[in-house]
Amino acid sequence: MFAVLILCENMKTHYRAVCYQGYRSGQSLQQGNFPSREQVLEDLLILEKNFDAIRVYDSSKHTEDILAVIKEHNISLEVMLSMYMNAEERHKGVPEPGSDEAARFNKNISRNNELADKVIDIANMYPDIVCCISAGNEARSIWNYNVVSDKRIAELVQRIKQGVSIPVTYCEEWKSWVDDLPETSKVVDFLSIHIYPVWNHVKIGDAIERTIESYGKIQALYPDKKIVITEAGWPTQTDQKRIPLDEATVHNQTRYVSELMEWTKKVNTTVYIFEAFDEHWKGYSDPVDPEKNWGLYLDSRKKKV
Numbered sequence: 489m490f491a492v493l494i495l496c497e498n499m500k501t502h503y504r505a506v507c508y509q510g511y512r513s514g515q516s517l518q519q520g521n522f523p524s525r526e527q528v529l530e531d532l533l534i535l536e537k538n539f540d541a542i543r544v545y546d547s548s549k550h551t552e553d554i555l556a557v558i559k560e561h562n563i564s565l566e567v568m569l570s571m572y573m574n575a576e577e578r579h580k581g582v583p584e585p586g587s588d589e590a591a592r593f594n595k596n597i598s599r600n601n602e603l604a605d606k607v608i609d610i611a612n613m614y615p616d617i618v619c620c621i622s623a624g625n626e627a628r629s630i631w632n633y634n635v636v637s638d639k640r641i642a643e644l645v646q647r648i649k650q651g652v653s654i655p656v657t658y659c660e661e662w663k664s665w666v667d668d669l670p671e672t673s674k675v676v677d678f679l680s681i682h683i684y685p686v687w688n689h690v691k692i693g694d695a696i697e698r699t700i701e702s703y704g705k706i707q708a709l710y711p712d713k714k715i716v717i718t719e720a721g722w723p724t725q726t727d728q729k730r731i732p733l734d735e736a737t738v739h740n741q742t743r744y745v746s747e748l749m750e751w752t753k754k755v756n757t758t759v760y761i762f763e764a765f766d767e768h769w770k771g772y773s774d775p776v777d778p779e780k781n782w783g784l785y786l787d788s789r790k791k792k793v
Contacts, residue, residue, distance in 0.1 A: 525553050
């Protein structure tokens with residue numbers, strides 16, 4: 489416990505942090521079509537002007553390129569590194585998997601162990617750039633197929649902690665920290681929570697209040713843990729299926745991010761804004777699908793405001 493407290497006390501509070509993936513039109517992790525290092529450099533030079541830290545989501549070639557470019561060009565950005573989690577089981581209440589799926593789940597246990605070892609190696613290659621590590625992202629969320637148990641997430645957190653000397657966490661929707669992650673909450677060096685008022689039908693006028701309320705609930709449950717918001721943001725377009733047209737606007741995004749950053753400084757915590765650039769590979773084919781339109785910058789790299 490003493491070592492954990494020291495680690496967290498030594499963590500910088502980044503008042504300007506953002507989630508970053510550099511996939512442009514025609515690029516995606518699924519296709520293995522990664523941004524070039526020249527494109528990554530263009531992105532990082534943009535982000536360096538306005539942010540102190542970025543969060544990445546996996547240990548793919550794209551992440552390795554990001555870290556290499558930061559080092560080569562002496563970019564003043566720290567990085568929250570993450571591992572990708574493959575599905576190890578189904579959600580509760582879902583019928584048992586067939587034999588082929590069960591075999592794949594078992595294979596994914598080994599794959600996830602290997603990915604945990606890989607983020608250890610990457611972090612140790614860039615000790616002056618990587619500030620912390622997440623052992624995964626939203627593997628308990630009901631929408632995600634890549635389900636991993638609380639027990640296994642805790643095991644992966646501990647596996648990573650054994651190989652590094654920086655804080656290790658796990659990123660999940662704030663509600664999951666209430667009662668779905670009892671084992672993981674014990675072993676992470678700090679809690680990483682995601683808050684999206686707009687997905688819960690909260691209008692912009694009430695968004696910051698709901699954000700503060702959600703944060704406060706987790707803070708009350710874990711008074712001895714540092715809490716970082718590793719995703720919070722606002723979309724600028726919508727297909728109107730879950731988010732009304734008049735809510736998904738650039739004006740509302742600017743307002744929410746501004747209010748969020750102002751509150752961040754008051755409570756002395758870090759918020760990683762979701763996200764840096766629009767990513768057209770996400771969601772459905774409709775160009776106004778909200779999943780594609782959370783960026784502070786367009787896919788063209790032009791700022792939205």
